[in-house]
Amino acid sequence: MRPTMKDIAKKAGVSKTTVSFALNDPGRISVKTYNRVMAVVAELDYVPNPVARTLTTKRLGSLGFLLPQPITEALKNPYICEIIRGIGEVCEKGELSLTILPPIRGRIIDAARQAFVDGLITIGVGPDHEVIELLNKRHIPFVTIDGAETETTVNVGVNDEAAAYGLLSSILALGHRKITILALRPETLSLPEKRFSLVSDRRLAGFARALGETGLGLNSPGIEIIPVECSLEGGIFATNELLSRRQERPTAVLAMADIVALGAYEACRSAGLSIPPDLSIAGFDDIPMAAGAVPPLTTVHQPGREKGAVAAALVVKLLAGNEAQHCCLETELVVRSSTTAPFSRI
Amino acid sequence: MRPTMKDIAKKAGVSKTTVSFALNDPGRISVKTYNRVMAVVAELDYVPNPVARTLTTKRLGSLGFLLPQPITEALKNPYICEIIRGIGEVCEKGELSLTILPPIRGRIIDAARQAFVDGLITIGVGPDHEVIELLNKRHIPFVTIDGAETETTVNVGVNDEAAAYGLLSSILALGHRKITILALRPETLSLPEKRFSLVSDRRLAGFARALGETGLGLNSPGIEIIPVECSLEGGIFATNELLSRRQERPTAVLAMADIVALGAYEACRSAGLSIPPDLSIAGFDDIPMAAGAVPPLTTVHQPGREKGAVAAALVVKLLAGNEAQHCCLETELVVRSSTTAPFSRI
DNA sequence: GAGAAAAAGTGTACCGGTTTACTTCTTTTT
DNA sequence: AAAAAGAAGTAAACCGGTACACTTTTTCTC
Incomplete structure (x- = not known):
């Protein structure tokens, strides 16, 4: 069996304390004893048990990232990868490891319960979620990404409402009036009464405001909202469904994630539609491949890596016992060539 | 302070053991006692300490993935993401979390030393690496990806030599004789005497065999090997350097990773060269975006997600006390339109 | 209703380290 | 040379749970 400190102490003829000193505070003991202990350590291949x-x-040296979906799913979305990279950046500096916590048995709270982390970051988790309560009970400092700014939690996000407003305004200005919105389903099933994810709701509010200025609303004829899964497949599926309908097609599709927009691209390709002018498509996030897509995707840029990095830095701050403030990052509308004026069908 | 089991026991008027039973094996005690204990648990917001x-x-519920580079760098390579997704798949099933272990202070061994994991997976680590010894000392079961098949370690990989042979053979068959190979630098600095990564060495052997059949060798004039960093930037940098030279340019560039090949794409774009016919470019890995690149990239497909999944499954097997076998997965040469016969300069 | 069996609950050792308070021995100060 | 200060080392408590061996209480069987 693996040797323990006791074994070392016995073989070196010293106390456990002395062994501990040799490993952590060599100045505390004589050089002679130090050498003797270390010789035994080497001989028995002793490595201290980090858990003990x-x-x-009370320090584990790891930050956790609580995912609302399985790792396989989550990493399909480059935007999540960007956030992870940001968190990783801070982990590097703080000499921490990064523990990815996927839902256990479909429940994100079980993942949080048995997480071996000093602090953690959630994404898309609202203040009313049971996991928030648990983390507080466990006294684990945490920061939410794309959550909500409340008294008791620290959040990092963007102004989703304003960003969505800007995006739809530009689409409306192009002349589009038949618009389908691909809103994101909540990833976890913990709140079954919700139709859309937290950010989707906020963006819908921004869309509503933009529509209002044109005398329309989310319920106006021509405007449609479809819940989709946040993935390439989700985008393909919803768009296929959309294009196969009898009724008139929209002239623009607004996806709430670039990866979903790229799924829509694929569905259009299969259907023989050109983007644009047959259909204008816009996304959200500005993932690295959005600019390189064919055609380059109009989207709302939000700083994914920065989001992760800021959130992680705030957790580290909390761990150090300092106060942490909410952080709202900047977004930017990036108009590329996937959106033009609607094709006029004669 | 956070309540402990002792606090619960005291307040509920029972022993610590009973509290433990209430939480882990309720059938062992009476319903009445169970209810009383759980009431106190709820009242004091008690959550058991998973570390204790x-x-x-002796089970942490986490698998580790030992990265040879910082997370930020590693996740830039979609191939690594694919492997992580594969590992994640198995974690899901086993109800495990996934701990990403980046080098600490540039040393991968320090990451391994303090890792809180039940088992782990390395990538690109050879049998002579110090970390192998450490993991054995710590009695942590592990599987290497793209390592070496030895008596004492279990490895998951592909036949790099054969794959490289096939790739270069097809390039030579097209008529190319001036070929630059972008080989990967080892990521960690633990073995400074090495010029290339483990897989690069094996692939070079395959290249040498292919060249041999045409009466050439790795040292023949026209054949050049450049060490590059495994990243988009690495590809851009090396290719820029290559194209800016006075001397005659190669007609084909073989990158040992798709991400490097895509970097070469970018350098060509800036230089105003078209791929092909000015330059043929091939990669290795077949990352998801290789097929969608412009032009679609000729490459060697290797199953990234499967690699991760198989490796993780083997670790789980080892954890269960079973034997695990080496696994060699299939590769496939995927010829797309980035490689053609060399452009004849008149 | 006596004896056996099952159920319910407890005390204590243990996991493998760190830390505190204490002893012993040596060196320095006056 | 005595007192004070410092160095080197140790025993035991502690962190917060789990697991084993054991006792006590209840239930069942004949």
Whole structure:
């Protein structure tokens, strides 16, 4: 079996304490003893058990990232990858590892319960979610990404309402009046009464405001909202369904994630539609491949890596016992060539 | 302070053991006692400390993935993302979390030393690496990806030599004789005497065999090998350098990773060269975006997600105390339109 | 209703380290 | 040379759970 500190102490003829000193505070003991202990350490291939150490030091050296979906799904979305990269950046500096926590048995709260982390970051989790309560009980400092700014939680996000308003305004200005919105389903099933994810709701509010200025609303004829899964497949599926209908097609599709928009691209390709002018498509996020797509995708840029990095930095701050403030990052409308004026059917 | 099991026991008027039963094996005690204990648990917001539990159960519920580079760098390579997705798949099934372990202070061994994992997966780590020894000392079961098949370690990989042979053979058959190979630098600096990564060495052997059949060798005039960093930037940098030279340019560039090949694409774009016929470019890996690139990239397909999934499944097997076998997955040469016969300069 | 069996609950050792308070021995100060 | 200060080392408590062996209480069987 793996040797323990006791084994080392016995073989070196010293106390456990001395072994501990040799490993963590060599100045505390004589050079002679130090050498003797270390010789035994080398001989028995002793490596201290980090878990046991943790029991007293109460520091694990790991940050957690609580995913609302399985890892396989989540990493299909480059935007999530960007956020992870941002978190990773901070982990590097703080000499921490990064623990990805996928839902266990479909429940994100179980993942949080048994997480071995010093602090963690959630994404898309609202203040009313049970996991928030649990984290508080466990006294684990955490920061939410794309959550909500409340008294008791620290959040990092963007102004989704304003960003959505800007995007739809530009689409409306092009002349589009038949618009389909691909809104994101909530990833976890913990709140079954919700139709859309937290950010989707906020963006819908922005869309509503933009529509209002043209005398329209989310319920106006021609405007449609479809819940989709946040993935390439989700975009393909919804768009296929949309294009196969009898009724008149929209002239523009607004996806709430670039990856969904790229799914729409694919569905259009299969259907033989050109983007544009047959259909204008816009996304949200500005993932790295959005600019390189054919055609380049109009989207709302939000700084994914920065979001992750800021959130992680705030967690580190909390861990150090300092106060942390909410952070609202900038977005920018990036108009590329996937959106033009609607094709006039004669 | 956060309540402990002792606090619960005291307040409920029972022993610590009973509390433990209430939480883990309710059938062991009477309903009446169970209710009383759970009431106190709820009242004091008690959540068991998973670290303490671990000391006796010796199970952490996490798999580790030891990265040879910072997370930010690694996740820029979609191929790594694919592998992580594969590992994630297995984690899901086993109700495990996934701990990403980036080098600490540039040293991968330090990451391994303090990792809180039940088992782990390395990538690109050879049998002579110090980390292998450490993992054995710590008695942590592990599987290597793209490592080496030895008596004492389990490896998941592909036949790099054969794959490289096939790729270069097809390039030579097209008529190319001036070929630049972009080989990968080892990511970690632990073995400074090495020029290339483990897989690069094996692929070079395959290249050498293919060249041999045409009466050439790796040292023949016209054949050049350049060490590059495995990233988009690495590809851009090396290719820029290559194209800016006075001397005659190669007609084909073989990158040992698709992401590097895509970097070469970008450098060509800036230089106003068309791919092909000015330059043929091929990659390795077949990342998802390789097929969608312009032009679609000729490459060697290797199953990234499967690699991760198989490796993780083997670790789980080892954890269960079973034997695990090496696994060599299939590769396939995928010829797309980035490679043609060399452009004849008149 | 006596004896056996099952159920319910407890005390204590243990996991593998860290930390505190204390002892012993050596060196320095006056 | 005595007192004070410092160095080196140790025993035992502690972190917060789990697991084993054991006792006590209840239920069942004949």
